[in-house]
Amino acid sequence: MEQKLRQEAKALLEQGKVDWIIGFAPGSLKFTTTPLITQDKDDAEQLVINPFITNNLANFLTEIKGRVGIVAKGCESRSIVSLIQDNKVARENLVILAVPCPGIIDLAKIERLVGKDRDELDDITRDGDRVSVKVDGKKKEFPIAQVLFDHCLACELPTPQEYDIILGEPRLPAPELKVSGQSIASLKEMTPAERWASWENELSRCIRCYACRNVCPACFCQRCFVEETEPQWTLPMPHWQDNLIFQIIRNIHVAGRCTDCGECERVCPVNIPLRSLTREMYDIVGELFQFKSGMDKDALPLMVHYEQEEAEDFFR
Amino acid sequence: MKQESEWEPKLLGFLCRWCSYAGADLAGTSRKKYPANIRIIKVPCSGRVDSLFILKALRLGFDGVLVSGCHPGDCHYQTGNYRARRRIAITKRFLEYLGVEPQRLQASWVSASEGGKFSEVVTDVTQGLKEVGPNQLFERKKNGAKAKAGSKGTA
Numbered sequence: 001m002e003q004k005l006r007q008e009a010k011a012l013l014e015q016g017k018v019d020w021i022i023g024f025a026p027g028s029l030k031f032t033t034t035p036l037i038t039q040d041k042d043d044a045e046q047l048v049i050n051p052f053i054t055n056n057l058a059n060f061l062t063e064i065k066g067r068v069g070i071v072a073k074g075c076e077s078r079s080i081v082s083l084i085q086d087n088k089v090a091r092e093n094l095v096i097l098a099v100p101c102p103g104i105i106d107l108a109k110i111e112r113l114v115g116k117d118r119d120e121l122d123d124i125t126r127d128g129d130r131v132s133v134k135v136d137g138k139k140k141e142f143p144i145a146q147v148l149f150d151h152c153l154a155c156e157l158p159t160p161q162e163y164d165i166i167l168g169e170p171r172l173p174a175p176e177l178k179v180s181g182q183s184i185a186s187l188k189e190m191t192p193a194e195r196w197a198s199w200e201n202e203l204s205r206c207i208r209c210y211a212c213r214n215v216c217p218a219c220f221c222q223r224c225f226v227e228e229t230e231p232q233w234t235l236p237m238p239h240w241q242d243n244l245i246f247q248i249i250r251n252i253h254v255a256g257r258c259t260d261c262g263e264c265e266r267v268c269p270v271n272i273p274l275r276s277l278t279r280e281m282y283d284i285v286g287e288l289f290q291f292k293s294g295m296d297k298d299a300l301p302l303m304v305h306y307e308q309e310e311a312e313d314f315f316r
Numbered sequence: 317m318k319q320e321s322e323w324e325p326k327l328l329g330f331l332c333r334w335c336s337y338a339g340a341d342l343a344g345t346s347r348k349k350y351p352a353n354i355r356i357i358k359v360p361c362s363g364r365v366d367s368l369f370i371l372k373a374l375r376l377g378f379d380g381v382l383v384s385g386c387h388p389g390d391c392h393y394q395t396g397n398y399r400a401r402r403r404i405a406i407t408k409r410f411l412e413y414l415g416v417e418p419q420r421l422q423a424s425w426v427s428a429s430e431g432g433k434f435s436e437v438v439t440d441v442t443q444g445l446k447e448v449g450p451n452q453l454f455e456r457k458k459n460g461a462k463a464k465a466g467s468k469g470t471a
Contacts, residue, residue, distance in 0.1 A: 196453060199414055241456075245375060248414065281410055302402070303402060303403065312401075315423050
């Protein structure tokens with residue numbers, strides 16, 4: 001798969017079919033990968049596909065001019081389709097190299113299971129639905145559901161729908177892996193006051209680094225409302241009240257664009273369970289408007305379209 | 317305790333310039349009574365109401381927000397209220413999920429000829445707010461020691 005990707009990427013650049021290739025290269029730390037954005041055909045040799053390709057590469061599309069070849073897992077492809085819906089990128093400027101994705105391994109979960117830092121692990125290999133971790137010469141095995149990212153467990157589209165070149169066999173979502181919504185369910189059991197208090201508690205850790213916003217392919221505003229000063233909607237200081245308003249409005253802004261790719265939660269340096277927000281918004285949009293973001297490139301964006309009769313029940 | 321019995325909710329109303337605002341005017345000229353708890357901001361269209369306005373109002377200490385516009389199909393700008401409906405629907409559902417009482421965000425369709433309906437809506441919404449009590453969502457509980465002492469709070 002990796003070899004085919006390298007050949008295809010190199011050929012695309014050589015034949016001038018694309019100006020840029022966006023993909024993954026090995027990261028500087030063990031087991032990590034880093035986004036590779038290049039115009040140089042020799043860099044294609046660095047491209048990798050492994051169980052650690054975490055980033056959502058669609059995030060870079062709005063910053064790059066010209067034709068782009070992009071490596072896309074299911075979640076990237078949905079973000080790309082969503083960007084096409086919003087006219088942020090043109091389909092004809094893209095060559096999508098589809099990677100049927102078996103799920104991405106969450107190193108933090110492995111660290112917790114093994115009780116060691118990722119630097120101390122010798123090797124992590126995946127074989128079907130088992131993952132074995134080599135540490136201190138010993139081998140430990142875990143079922144895949146224990147080590148994948150939460151959003152991968154809830155994945156609805158492992159193989160891109162929209163692509164030009166496919167690398168490997170298409171995969172269907174694995175139904176037995178669906179365990180999403182556990183934390184949402186426990187939140188919903190609380191009283192409203194308890195829920196609000198739990199969000200107060202979570203968001204008081206927020207340091208407003210805006211990593212969640214910057215990593216999000218759906219957050220493409222040129223100027224974010226939190227940075228506006230006239231009027232100043234929120235204070236720039238990380239008070240929990242303003243942190244919470246930032247997250248609420250961010251989620252409302254990306255409603256119908258958010259594909260629940262889980263990047264915001266992954267990058268959060270203080271581990272705020274942001275997917276409990278994004279997932280709920282994803283479900284609300286699905287329930288009220290039967291809208292699934294990033295599935296159909298010809299569909300109108302959620303907030304552009306309307307039906308004559310919908311969501312009327314609470315209007316007086 | 318004494319203060320509590322005197323407490324009156326503060327309701328912020330975003331009324332569309334073409335229908336609901338005129339409806340509120342009609343309520344006035346036809347001497348319909350409605351609670352003085354509502355403070356009205358005239359907006360060009362209910363579609364003008366950004367979710368940020370709603371959050372900002374709650375953050376400033378308003379006990380509730382009412383968004384009101386033309387009936388579906390009657391929008392002066394053809395589609396503004398349809399867009400408002402989608403936006404307010406997701407905002408309302410999301411806020412309820414977070415733990416905001418459903419009474420705090422209300423929406424209605426009031427046409428320019430519905431002075432009576434306007435007064436009913438405001439009476440109803442105010443009553444609902446009295447039941448849920450003061451908005452303490454954004455009060456300082458954790459951060460800083462300023463907690464109760466200086467609760468100047470509202471606008």
